[in-house]
Amino acid sequence: MVRIEIRVIYGDTDQMGVVYYANYLRYFEAGRTEFLRAKGLTYRDFEERERLVLPVVEAGVSYHAPARYDDLLGVEIRLTEARRASARFGYEVRRGEERVASGFTVHACVDLAGRVRRLPKSLLERLAVGEEVAS
Amino acid sequence: MVRIEIRVIYGDTDQMGVVYYANYLRYFEAGRTEFLRAKGLTYRDFEERERLVLPVVEAGVSYHAPARYDDLLGVEIRLTEARRASARFGYEVRRGEERVASGFTVHACVDLAGRVRRLPKSLLERLAVGEEVAS
Amino acid sequence: MVRIEIRVIYGDTDQMGVVYYANYLRYFEAGRTEFLRAKGLTYRDFEERERLVLPVVEAGVSYHAPARYDDLLGVEIRLTEARRASARFGYEVRRGEERVASGFTVHACVDLAGRVRRLPKSLLERLAVGEEVAS
Amino acid sequence: MVRIEIRVIYGDTDQMGVVYYANYLRYFEAGRTEFLRAKGLTYRDFEERERLVLPVVEAGVSYHAPARYDDLLGVEIRLTEARRASARFGYEVRRGEERVASGFTVHACVDLAGRVRRLPKSLLERLAVGEEVAS
Numbered sequence: 001m002v003r004i005e006i007r008v009i010y011g012d013t014d015q016m017g018v019v020y021y022a023n024y025l026r027y028f029e030a031g032r033t034e035f036l037r038a039k040g041l042t043y044r045d046f047e048e049r050e051r052l053v054l055p056v057v058e059a060g061v062s063y064h065a066p067a068r069y070d071d072l073l074g075v076e077i078r079l080t081e082a083r084r085a086s087a088r089f090g091y092e093v094r095r096g097e098e099r100v101a102s103g104f105t106v107h108a109c110v111d112l113a114g115r116v117r118r119l120p121k122s123l124l125e126r127l128a129v130g131e132e133v134a135s
Numbered sequence: 136m137v138r139i140e141i142r143v144i145y146g147d148t149d150q151m152g153v154v155y156y157a158n159y160l161r162y163f164e165a166g167r168t169e170f171l172r173a174k175g176l177t178y179r180d181f182e183e184r185e186r187l188v189l190p191v192v193e194a195g196v197s198y199h200a201p202a203r204y205d206d207l208l209g210v211e212i213r214l215t216e217a218r219r220a221s222a223r224f225g226y227e228v229r230r231g232e233e234r235v236a237s238g239f240t241v242h243a244c245v246d247l248a249g250r251v252r253r254l255p256k257s258l259l260e261r262l263a264v265g266e267e268v269a270s
Numbered sequence: 271m272v273r274i275e276i277r278v279i280y281g282d283t284d285q286m287g288v289v290y291y292a293n294y295l296r297y298f299e300a301g302r303t304e305f306l307r308a309k310g311l312t313y314r315d316f317e318e319r320e321r322l323v324l325p326v327v328e329a330g331v332s333y334h335a336p337a338r339y340d341d342l343l344g345v346e347i348r349l350t351e352a353r354r355a356s357a358r359f360g361y362e363v364r365r366g367e368e369r370v371a372s373g374f375t376v377h378a379c380v381d382l383a384g385r386v387r388r389l390p391k392s393l394l395e396r397l398a399v400g401e402e403v404a405s
Numbered sequence: 406m407v408r409i410e411i412r413v414i415y416g417d418t419d420q421m422g423v424v425y426y427a428n429y430l431r432y433f434e435a436g437r438t439e440f441l442r443a444k445g446l447t448y449r450d451f452e453e454r455e456r457l458v459l460p461v462v463e464a465g466v467s468y469h470a471p472a473r474y475d476d477l478l479g480v481e482i483r484l485t486e487a488r489r490a491s492a493r494f495g496y497e498v499r500r501g502e503e504r505v506a507s508g509f510t511v512h513a514c515v516d517l518a519g520r521v522r523r524l525p526k527s528l529l530e531r532l533a534v535g536e537e538v539a540s
Contacts, residue, residue, distance in 0.1 A: 009438065010448075011292060011431045013285040015339055020281050021191045021240075022160035026416045029157075033414065033475065043415075044475045056156045060195040069285055070438065070449045105156075144303065145313075146296045146427060148420040150474055155416050161281045168279065168340065178280075179340045204420055205303065205314045291461045291510075292434075295427035326426045330465040375426075 001078050001131070002035040008071045018066035024101050025059060028091045031077040032105070035089070039126050052117060054087070054107040061103035071095050079131040082124050085109050085116050136213050136266070137170040143206045153201035159236050160194060163226045166212040167240070170224070174261050187252060189222065189242040196238035206230050214266040217259050220244050220251050271348050271401070272305040278341045288336035294371050295329060298361045301347040302375070305359070309396050322387060324357070324377040331373035341365050349401040352394050355379050355386050406483050406536070407440040413476045423471035429506050430464060433496045436482040437510070440494070444531050457522060459492065459512040466508035476500050484536040487529050490514050490521050 014020040081088035093101040149155040216223035228236040284290040351358035363371040419425040486493035498506040
């Protein structure tokens with residue numbers, strides 16, 4: 001599990017005074033990048049060196065409590081599943097102990113021509129270090 | 136079912152050259168507003184007159200094919216479920232006949248003090264006109 | 271002059287209940303694309319056929335009155351200046367007669383290797399049809 | 406001068422592979438909040454305690470060099486001018502030593518009824534600590 005902090009800006013809120021629902025997917029993405037970095041990878045390298053991309057094929061969010069301007073949110077990211085050609089991440093967004101939102105993303109592995117590819121084994125091993133991953 | 140059209144702008148895309156995954160939730164929201172309008176309601180009136188809001192409690196998106204800059208997308212919105220204190224909308228995003236993304240949102244009904252409330256019956260009847268709604 | 275309409279969505283607003291200040295640059299961009307289309311061009315073709323891009327090198331916005339959720343805004347786009355290697359667009363955002371915001375963008379003309387290039391004369395002539403352009 | 410760091414996420418980029426031009430105004434805003442915090446204020450307190458808001462009345466950005474996904478940007482924020490009822494901030498965005506963008510925002514001071522008000526003197530003194538401010 002990797003954890004990052006995000007400060008809610010004005011531009012993240014909507015007129016209900018809370019974080020707009022689409023922006024959690026931005027927070028998840030910021031977390032995903034740091035998850036890879038914590039495992040010794042950068043997504044940028046991944047695209048450039050491995051010639052692979054990991055597009056999102058499915059995403060879901062549950063909204064438990066509103067987050068507000070200037071809140072300091074913690075985002076926890078876990079690799080929850082790794083298959084031949086897809087990976088699944090889980091996310092928890094918290095303000096202190098309170099759970100604000102949770103969700104997941106499923107990623108395919110495709111090459112730069114758009115063909116589905118296996119996730120390289122060396123990559124999977126690296127991502128899975130310290131994670132409880134179903135396969 | 137209500138249908139709107141959305142033109143993809145540069146600001147909706149990311150460096151993969153496709154619409155960024157969070158932006159589909161913006162498209163869904165644009166569609167939801169027009170769905171209400173087509174049923175003779177505006178969400179603005181709803182908040183002001185009924186003193187109720189319909190916050191999203193859950194959302195999900197499946198990404199079937201990438202959408203690109205300047206694509207003209209059709210977004211179809213359906214009310215798929217109406218319960219005592221929640222409503223569920225379904226969405227299909229298409230480019231011509233091709234399905235680009237699909238998804239759903241579930242909304243609670245709460246008053247301005249944040250208490251869960253019943254969806255007013257008159258409102259539900261109006262929303263359900265022409266829809267195939269589970270309850 | 272070309273004019274488009276934009277419906278303000280919830281995701282465009284912030285907790286002050288008004289359109290977040292950065293989003294006017296999105297509205298400007300939506301207008302720019304339609305300006306090109308109205309002149310018989312698409313920016314997509316432009317990039318693909320001419321192998322040129324028109325990155326923004328400067329932008330400015332004046333905020334005259336707040337725009338709100340569900341407002342139907344008119345955005346007027348004018349080509350106000352065309353030089354050897356740059357072009358300037360002006361924008362007015364209105365709600366009915368009321369002026370909500372105004373602004374400008376200045377664009378360089380660069381090839382795909384990032385070198386500054388002349389704006390093709392045929393292109394300039396096409397853009398300038400019906401516009402009052404300084405040069 | 407106050408300085409913050411921002412990591413560019415995928416959602417900040419566009420299909421040209423660079424940070425979308427509107428997003429610099431988001432970065433400026435993130436910086437503004439931290440500027441206030443560094444001076445012992447929060448904008449949230451400001452709205453709640455002083456019953457004043459500081460809406461942006463003008464903004465401008467110059468784009469010097471493209472920023473890319475995963476870049477770690479430094480944003481420097483300065484209070485450059487403080488008048489009776491308005492304040493002006495200046496911003497520099499850098500990647501290492503390289504200047505990526507610069508800009509400004511001008512803010513009015515209005516009460517919650519929307520009337521223009523003087524900037525409280527105590528506030529100005531606090532903001533100006535360590536700044537070179539024109540008045």
